[in-house]
Every structure is written in C-alpha cells, then in structure tokens.
Amino acid sequence: xxxxxxxxxxxxxxxxxxxxxxxxxIHAQAPRWxxxxxxxxxxxxxxxxxxxxxxxxxxxxxxxxxIPGWGISFHLGLDGLSALMVLLAALLGxxxxxxxxxxxxxxxxxxxxxxxxxxxxxxGIFLALDLFLFFICWEIMLLPMYFxxxxxxxxxxxxxxxxHAASKFFIYGQASGLLMLLAIIGLAFANxxxxxxxxxxxxxxxxxxxxxxLGFTLMLGFFIAFAVKLPAVPxxxxxxDAHQHAPTGASVDITGLLLxxxxxxxxxxxxxxxxxxxxxxAEIAMLIGLATVIYGGVLAFGQTHLKxxxxxxxxxxxxxxxxxxxxxxxxSLQGVVVMMxxxxxxxxxxxxxxxxxxxxxxxxxxxEMGGLWTRLPTLPPIALFFAAATLGxxxxxxxxxxxxxxxxxxxxxxxxxxISTVGMVLAAVFALALVHRTLYGPAKSxxxxxxxVAREQLALFIMMAGLLxxxxxxxxxxxxxxxxxxxxxxxxSTTTATAAHxxx
Amino acid sequence: MTTTITLATLIPIIPILVLSGAAVLLxxxxxxxxxxxxxxxxxxxxxxxxxxxxxxxxxxxxxEVTPLLVVDGAxxxxxxxxxxxxxxCIGISYGYVRNAPSFREEWxxxxxxxxxxxLVLAASSHMASLFIGLELMSVPxxxxxxxxxxxxxxxxxxxKYLVLSATxxxxxxxxxxxxxAESGTLMLTQWLDLPVGSPLVILGSAMILIGLGFxxxxxxxxxxxxxxYQGAPMPVTAFLATxxxxxxxxxxxxxFVALPVWQDNNFVLLLALIAxxxxxxGNLLAISQTSLKRLLAYSSIAHFGxxxxxxxxxxxxxxxSVWVYLATYVIASLGxxxxxxxxxxxxxxxxxxxxxxxxxxxxxxxxxxxxxxxCLISMAGVPLTAGFIGKFALFASGVATGQWILLLLVVAGSxxxxxxxxxxxxxxxQPATGxxxxxxxxxxxxxxxIAALTFLTLLIGVWPDLLL
Numbered sequence: 001x002x003x004x005x006x007x008x009x010x011x012x013x014x015x016x017x018x019x020x021x022x023x024x025x026i027h028a029q030a031p032r033w034x035x036x037x038x039x040x041x042x043x044x045x046x047x048x049x050x051x052x053x054x055x056x057x058x059x060x061x062x063x064x065x066x067i068p069g070w071g072i073s074f075h076l077g078l079d080g081l082s083a084l085m086v087l088l089a090a091l092l093g094x095x096x097x098x099x100x101x102x103x104x105x106x107x108x109x110x111x112x113x114x115x116x117x118x119x120x121x122x123x124g125i126f127l128a129l130d131l132f133l134f135f136i137c138w139e140i141m142l143l144p145m146y147f148x149x150x151x152x153x154x155x156x157x158x159x160x161x162x163x164h165a166a167s168k169f170f171i172y173g174q175a176s177g178l179l180m181l182l183a184i185i186g187l188a189f190a191n192x193x194x195x196x197x198x199x200x201x202x203x204x205x206x207x208x209x210x211x212x213x214l215g216f217t218l219m220l221g222f223f224i225a226f227a228v229k230l231p232a233v234p235x236x237x238x239x240x241d242a243h244q245h246a247p248t249g250a251s252v253d254i255t256g257l258l259l260x261x262x263x264x265x266x267x268x269x270x271x272x273x274x275x276x277x278x279x280x281x282a283e284i285a286m287l288i289g290l291a292t293v294i295y296g297g298v299l300a301f302g303q304t305h306l307k308x309x310x311x312x313x314x315x316x317x318x319x320x321x322x323x324x325x326x327x328x329x330x331x332s333l334q335g336v337v338v339m340m341x342x343x344x345x346x347x348x349x350x351x352x353x354x355x356x357x358x359x360x361x362x363x364x365x366x367x368e369m370g371g372l373w374t375r376l377p378t379l380p381p382i383a384l385f386f387a388a389a390t391l392g393x394x395x396x397x398x399x400x401x402x403x404x405x406x407x408x409x410x411x412x413x414x415x416x417x418x419i420s421t422v423g424m425v426l427a428a429v430f431a432l433a434l435v436h437r438t439l440y441g442p443a444k445s446x447x448x449x450x451x452x453v454a455r456e457q458l459a460l461f462i463m464m465a466g467l468l469x470x471x472x473x474x475x476x477x478x479x480x481x482x483x484x485x486x487x488x489x490x491x492x493s494t495t496t497a498t499a500a501h502x503x504x
Numbered sequence: 505m506t507t508t509i510t511l512a513t514l515i516p517i518i519p520i521l522v523l524s525g526a527a528v529l530l531x532x533x534x535x536x537x538x539x540x541x542x543x544x545x546x547x548x549x550x551x552x553x554x555x556x557x558x559x560x561x562x563x564x565x566x567x568e569v570t571p572l573l574v575v576d577g578a579x580x581x582x583x584x585x586x587x588x589x590x591x592x593c594i595g596i597s598y599g600y601v602r603n604a605p606s607f608r609e610e611w612x613x614x615x616x617x618x619x620x621x622x623l624v625l626a627a628s629s630h631m632a633s634l635f636i637g638l639e640l641m642s643v644p645x646x647x648x649x650x651x652x653x654x655x656x657x658x659x660x661x662x663x664k665y666l667v668l669s670a671t672x673x674x675x676x677x678x679x680x681x682x683x684x685a686e687s688g689t690l691m692l693t694q695w696l697d698l699p700v701g702s703p704l705v706i707l708g709s710a711m712i713l714i715g716l717g718f719x720x721x722x723x724x725x726x727x728x729x730x731x732x733y734q735g736a737p738m739p740v741t742a743f744l745a746t747x748x749x750x751x752x753x754x755x756x757x758x759x760f761v762a763l764p765v766w767q768d769n770n771f772v773l774l775l776a777l778i779a780x781x782x783x784x785x786g787n788l789l790a791i792s793q794t795s796l797k798r799l800l801a802y803s804s805i806a807h808f809g810x811x812x813x814x815x816x817x818x819x820x821x822x823x824x825s826v827w828v829y830l831a832t833y834v835i836a837s838l839g840x841x842x843x844x845x846x847x848x849x850x851x852x853x854x855x856x857x858x859x860x861x862x863x864x865x866x867x868x869x870x871x872x873x874x875x876x877x878x879c880l881i882s883m884a885g886v887p888l889t890a891g892f893i894g895k896f897a898l899f900a901s902g903v904a905t906g907q908w909i910l911l912l913l914v915v916a917g918s919x920x921x922x923x924x925x926x927x928x929x930x931x932x933x934q935p936a937t938g939x940x941x942x943x944x945x946x947x948x949x950x951x952x953x954i955a956a957l958t959f960l961t962l963l964i965g966v967w968p969d970l971l972l
Binding site: 150151170181186189 | 881886887888892896899900903904911914915916918919920922923926927930933934968969972
C-alpha cells in the first residue's frame with residue numbers, strides 16, 4: 001500500500017505547482033488555493049497511511065528503472081525518519097502559503113510554482129534511496145529558492161541587494177553540492193572496483209569496502225555539502241543574507257526545510273555510508289558544532305534586523321543538532337530528530353511573526369519597534385510563546401530535543417557538552433532580548449496596529465499546537481523514528497566494536 | 505595506390521554531396537533570380553535531406569572513402585551535430601537576412617559551404633582533407649561574420665577572424681609539415697608509430713594543437729572570441745559556437761588517438777594548464793559582461809576547458825563523455841542563440857544582445873523567456889537539464905582517471921558560472937521598462953525550432969538514456 005504512494009508524495013506538489021502556475025491567469029487567488037491543496041493532500045496521504053505500529057525496517061519502497069546504463073534507478077524509500085520529515089515539509093509548506101497570502105501580490109502563479117517545486121525537491125531528498133536521485137533533488141532545491149529571493153524578496157537598506165544574497169546562497173550551495181557529486185561518483189567507482197557493477201543505489205553502496213584515506217576524503221565531500229546547508233561555522237555566510245532578503249514564505253522554508261535536509265543527509269548518508277571515517281571525524285564535527293552554537297548565539301544577540309536575529313538563532317540550534325548527531329548514541333540521535341521538528345516549528349513561527357510585523361510596521365529594524373504589547377493585540381503573547389520555545393522552556397518541543405541531545409552527548413563527550421550548555425544560556429539571552437526590544441519598553445507611537453486576521457492566526461496556532469504536543473507528549477514522535485535511528489546507530493557503533501576488536 | 509570510385513563508395517558521404525550539390529545549385533540560381541525565400545527553402549531542404557540521409561550512412565559503418573575520409577560511428581555522431589547546428593542556423597536566419605540591404609541569397613550559399621567544410625573536417629583521416637575541410641569551413645565564415653557591411657562591429661569581427669584564423673592555419677600547416685618530415689606520410693593512421701621523443705614531433709604536434717586550439721578558443725588563443733561573437737550576426741555566432749567547434753573537436757579526438765606524443769606526461773601537463781586557464785579566464789571574465797553574446801563567448805571558452813578532462817583520455821577510455829558533453833552543449837547553445845535571434849532580429853543588431861534589451865522578456869513573450877531560461881540553466885549544469893548530464897559524464901571520466909585538480913577547477917568554475925547565468929536568467933523575469941515593452945513576435949519556424957531544442961534539453965536531462 002505504502003509503496004505505491006511514494007512517488008505521489010513528490011508528484012502531487014509538482015502537479016499542484018504547475019496547475020497553480022497555469023491557474024494564475026484564470027483567477028488571482030486560485031494559485032494559493034491549489035498550492036495549499038497540494039500540500040494538504042501530501043500531509044493527508046501520508047497521515048492516512050501511517051502504520052499503527054512503526055516497524056524497524058523500511059515502511060515502504062518504490063523502485064523503477066531510470067538510467068540503466070549508469071546503474072541509476074528511481075528508488076524511493078520511507079522509514080520513520082523520512083516520514084516525519086515529509087510530514088514536517090508538508091506542514092511548513094502550508095504555513096509558507098498562508099504566510100505569503102498578503103505579502104506576495106505580483107506573479108502569484110509563478111510564486112506558488114516555485115514554492116511547490118521547492119517542496120517537491122525537499123520531499124524527494126527525504127525519500128531518495130539512489131544517490132543520483134538524491135543529488136538531483138539536492139541541487140534542484142536551490143533553483144526555486146534562488147528565484148523566490150530574487151523575484152519576490154526585499155531589498156534591504158544598506159545591504160547589497162537581494163540579487164547578491166540569492167547568488168551567494170546559490171554559489172555556496174552549488175560549489176558544495178558539486179563536491180558532494182564528486183564524492184558520490186568516487187564512492188560509486190570504489191564500489192565498482194570491487195564488485196564490477198556500476199550502481200548508485202544506497203542499499204548497495206552501503207556494502208562498499210573503502211580504504212581509510214579514500215573513505216575519509218569521500219566522507220568530507222558529503223560533510224562539507226551538508227555543513228554548508230546546515231549551516232555550520234565557517235560555512236554560514238549565506239544564511240543571514242538569504243533570510244534578510246527572502247520573502248516570508250521562503251524564509252519559513254529555508255529554516256524549516258532546507259536546513260533540515262542537511263541534518264537528514266548526515267543521518268541518512270554520511271554516517272551509514274562512512275561509519276569508520278565518521279568515527280574518526282566525530283570529535284572535529286562536535287567541535288564545529290560547539291563553535292556554531294556559541295557563535296550563532298553571540299551574533300544573534302548583536303543583530304538589530306529582526307530576521308537576521310532569528311536566522312542566527314537557527315544557526316545556534318543547528319550547532320546542537322551537529323553535536324547530537326556525532327555523539328552516535330541512540331538517546332542523542334532521538335534528541336536530534338525532536339530538535340529538527342521542534343526547531344523547524346519554532347523558528348518558522350518566529351519568521352511568520354517577523355513577516356506579520358513587517359506587513360504592519362514596514363520595517364524589520366528592532367530599534368524602530370518597542371512597546372508593541374500596548375499597541376498590538378494578540379500577536380505579542382504569541383511572540384512570547386515562540387521566544388520561550390526557542391530558549392528551550394520545559395513543556396515545549398525544543399526543550400525535549402535539547403535535553404535528549406545533551407543527555408546523550410554528555411556520556412560521550414562531557415567537556416564539549418558542558419561547554420555547549422553556554423549556548424542554552426545564550427539562547428535565553430537572545431530570546432529575552434528579542435522580546436524585550438520589540439514587545440516591552442516605551443511605545444514608539446500611540447497609534448494602534450491592526451490585529452491579525454484568522455488566516456494569520458491559523459498559521460501560528462498550527463505551529464503552537466505542534467510545539468506543545470511535542471513538549472508534553474513526545475512519545476509518538478520518538479516511536480516513529482526509533483527504528484530508523486537504531487539502524488543508523490548500529491551502523492556506526494558496530495564499526496566501533498570491530499575497530500576496538502582489531503585495535504585491541 | 506589507386507582507388508576506383510564506384511557509386512557504392514559514395515553512399516557514406518551522401519551528406520557532403522547533398523550540401524555541395526545544393527551550394528552549386530544555389531550559386532547557379534542566384535545568377536538568374538534573386539529570390540530570398542527560394543534560397544532559404546533550398547538551404548533548409550538540402551540540410552533536411554542531408555539529415556535524412558544520415559540513416560543511410562548509418563547502415564554502412566565504418567567505411568573508408570578514399571584515404572582522405574573515414575565515416576565511422578564517431579563521424580556519424582559529429583555529422584549529426586553539425587547538420588543539426590546548420591539546420592538551426594539557417595532556420596533562424598530568415599528574420600535577420602530579410603532586413604539586409606543586399607546579398608541575401610549569398611548568406612545561405614556561404615552557410616552551406618561552411619557546413620560542407622565542417623562535414624569534411626569531421627570525417628578527415630588525412631592531413632590534406634583536414635586542411636581543406638578547415639579552410640572550406642573558415643573562409644565562408646569570414647564573409648558571414650562581416651555580413652552587415654554598414655556595421656563597424658561586424659566588419660571588425662570579420663577582419664579579426666580572418667587575420668587570426670589565417671595565423672592559426674599557418675601554425676597548423678607548419679606543424680603538419682614537421683610531422684610529415686619525420687614520418688613521410690600525411691595519413692593519420694600511420695602516425696601511430698612516430699617517435700615520441702623526437703623534437704620535430706613534439707614541436708610539430710604542439711603547433712597543430714595551437715592551430716586547432718584557436719578555433720576552440722582555448723586560453724591563450726581566445727582573444728578573438730568575444731569580439732567576433734559580438735560583432736558577427738547572431739546566426740553566424742551560433743554557427744561559430746556550435747558546428748565549427750564540433751568539427752574541430754572531431755579532428756582533435758582523432759589526433760588524440762593517432763598521436764602517441766599527446767599522451768606524453770609533459771604534453772598532458774600542458775593540456776591541463778590550457779584547460780585550467782580556460783576554465784578560470786572564461787568564467788572570471790564572463791562575470792562582468794553586460795552583453796549576452798559576450799557572456800556566451802566567455803562561457804564557451806570555459807566549456808571547452810571543461811571538455812579537456814574527457815578529451816585527454818579518449819585514447820584509452822573512448823570518447824563517449826566527449827560526445828555526451830558536446831551534444832548537451834550544442835543543443836543548449838543553439839536554443840539560446842535561436843531565442844536571441846528572435847528577440848533581436850527586427851532591431852539594429854548592435855545592442856539587441858545587451859541585458860537591458862532582454863529585461864522583462866517574460867512579459868513580452870513568456871514562452872521565449874522560459875526557453876532561454878532553460879537553455880541558460882542547462883549551460884550552467886543544473887540537474888534535470890541536459891547540461892547536468894554532460895557535466896556528470898565529465899565528472900565520471902575525471903574521477904575514473906583521477907584528474908582531481910582539474911575536477912576541483914570545474915567545481916569552482918561551475919560555481920562562478922551559476923552566478924552569471926542566473927543573473928541573466930533573473931533579468932528575463934524582471935518587469936519590463938520603457939520602450940522595450942511591446943510583445944516579441946516569433947516567426948513560426950523559429951518558434952518550432954526553439955520549442956524543439958528546449959524540449960530536447962529537458963528531455964535529455966530527465967531521460968539521459970536517449971543520449972547514451
């Protein structure tokens with residue numbers, strides 16, 4: 001049953017995108033509804049096929065021949081991890097459409113085509129079990145995002161403009177992506193030299209025997225591509241600029257989807273394909289994660305541009321995710337999954353709020369805000385909620401994730417984990433600073449600001465409900481991902497055992 | 505050695521015969537009536553017949569037609585590419601030539617002769633046919649590049665191409681003479697056992713490389729490219745960028761197989777340096793261009809730099825990657841030039857290729873804008889377009905032979921390439937301003953060609969098995 005719906009998870013947003021593009025000529029609002037319908041359908045389709053008892057192995061697989069000459073097939077697979085990610089993608093797709101309802105008024109059809117293409121590519125990444133297919137989705141994802149920023153973005157004052165920001169985004173992505181392509185081809189050749197069969201299939205490449213130097217080099221090729229998208233220090237240069245110039249819908253998708261594809265990529269590809277190399281690299285990766293946590297936190301505090309501030313907080317979050325991944329134990333890996341989902345929701349929520357404030361105030365500058373609590377109904381308490389979620393308040397989703405990551409990582413690397421808790425303090429500092437600068441203090445004017453309409457509230461309430469649910473009852477989420485996480489964890493830890501065995 | 509020529513031996517070279525026959529016919533026709541449409545139709549139908557005869561050629565592979573020409577699988581591929589390019593170049597000419605004050609019919613005559621030269625060059629297995637083919641292809645192009653006699657840029661392009669091309673030919677001839685002095689033969693197949701260490705051989709083959717490298721505009725022989733691309737009429741630029749380069753690549757592949765000295769380590773290092781310089785210069789100089797023609801000129805320098813990765817290994821690993829890359833490049837380039845011709849044909853040719861003239865093309869003609877966007881994105885090598893498949897083939901052969909440094913240069917080059925290609929693409933979708941906001945109308949035949957090329961670009965990208 002599940003097998004046959006897998007290609008539809010990619011096709012539906014694709015079709016919805018094309019339809020909404022064409023429908024733009026018939027009615028100005030039609031593209032929004034069609035794109036929305038496409039994303040809801042994906043969520044519903046997956047939700048209705050959700051297994052009642054999550055199994056350990058693949059929930060479903062789909063394979064069709066594609067380029068037999070190069071050993072490439074259209075191979076999709078769904079397990080707990082990817083199912084959660086696809087669901088998250090569809091949800092954030094809905095949020096992105098809702099958030100752009102008023103903001104985007106020019107070329108509405110084209111905008112939703114790009115938004116839907118982006119979603120299709122991201123879902124493709126989460127489902128692909130063929131490295132060629134995975135790479136194609138990985139690269140294709142950049143293209144709609146580039147156009148979302150250049151064609152519908154904001155030209156910030158004093159900045160170098162949205163074209164510059166979008167190019168930066170694309171060049172970072174393309175250069176690192178091609179490095180990964182080299183690594184993918186290198187891996188396929190290494191496999192070819194032992195088995196004499198050309199294949200790009202994930203399950204077959206898992207068996208590849210690599211000598212240590214080659215394995216480490218190839219692993220680096222993958223890691224750099226993922227680290228750029230994560231983004232980890234020192235590859236983070238594109239993120240704040242991209243967010244600053246992106247329209248709200250695109251910002252939601254950047255933090256909610258693009259960044260999560262990289263964490264997913266490390267979990268799905270980097271660790272299982274190169275277990276030995278990953279083991280050797282773990283300490284460096286955790287140090288990079290640590291640097292990212294602290295650097296992101298410190299920079300976030302210094303920002304006066306609302307979206308840049310939120311962008312840096314998401315960098316800080318991703319640092320925790322990196323530490324959690326490279327701790328290689330089941331607890332921390334579970335924490336990573338929770339953090340990915342909760343982090344996506346809380347940061348996306350903040351970006352939606354940024355967009356709503358911008359629509360009302362016409363600025364992202366926090367110095368121009370202040371005292372909004374007295375001027376604006378409904379939004380300030382919601383902003384407080386998301387700020388609390390970001391700083392990791394118990395009872396909300398992020399706390400569960402951070403707690404599990406720190407607990408798991410502490411067993412492996414107590415020093416790094418201990419230092420990284422500074423990041424949590426920083427999170428509290430920047431989240432409170434955000435609230436303080438915008439909501440409290442003397443009001444800049446007495447003029448009242450329009451209350452959010454039902455559509456705006458709906459988008460925010462969906463995310464708030466998600467965060468509360470994960471915070472209070474994370475078990476279903478943990479159950480769903482447990483099987484996949486165990487697989488990954490075993491792939492890495494068996495190597496440790498053998499390595500220790502041979503070493504001893 | 506005597507060779508008797510029967511009708512059967514001529515079957516493999518039917519395309520050459522058709523094109524040269526059409527050229528003679530057109531010449532005679534022009535002497536009596538000057539009818540533009542008739543010349544166009546003759547040119548088109550000759551090219552189409554030649555293309556149709558390719559299937560007949562394909563049944564008799566491989567065949568040697570006198571010691572001068574060899575028609576094998578490789579020739580078949582290059583011929584198809586050259587004929588496709590010729591068809592498109594003739595097809596998009598109508599709107600442009602219609603506005604020319606005089607000599608309209610000669611335009612098609614020269615194009616047919618140039619195409620014929622390209623076919624001879626691509627099939628040559630002997631230095632005599634190589635040289636004849638090269639000159640037969642180049643000489644008409646001097647005239648074509650300078651076709652707009654009133655336009656200073658066009659004249660400059662013609663003269664520049666003439667002078668530099670002649671210099672390159674001199675190098676080529678000198679090189680051939682040196683190898684002849686050493687081996688006593690002009691047959692390519694008999695050069696296999698030339699002594700690798702002999703100074704005469706090294707110098708001679710280096711000079712041949714210079715002569716041919718000029719046509720491919722490898723750095724440092726690239727200086728003519730942007731000016732000639734920009735000054736020449738759009739369909740001629742398209743021919744220079746596609747058919748002419750395909751024919752030269754065909755010869756180079758044969759030389760790489762035939763000349764053991766080109767496998768020598770020092771020579772490979774030299775080739776790698778040329779490739780690296782081409783990739784860097786081409787891409788870096790393309791960034792600051794404000795004319796799409798110049799941009800495509802510089803980017804073509806980079807593209808042929810990339811191609812070197814697959815070119816240096818043809819002797820041992822076959823030329824499949826070269827073909828895949830070349831085919832994807834040719835199709836995307838033809839598509840881009842076809843769109844540009846349609847946009848600028850009706851106006852003065854000097855400024856039509858500037859970015860400002862392309863602003864808002866999406867509003868003026870959405871389909872044209874999308875087609876140009878697809879072609880440019882394909883050249884940038886983004887997945888699901890043909891260009892990515894070419895790049896993938898290149899990467900695969902580079903990884904197989906461990907050319908890591910060149911591969912990293914290609915990665916860097918592609919990252920730069922993305923910047924300028926996408927800048928051009930996003931200009932198409934910006935709002936149109938001022939006088940340039942009327943709708944762009946495309947002649948039907950142009951439209952069909954553009955649609956077919958764009959569709960092919962996407963089809964190969966999604967279904968690369970077609971090409972393999």
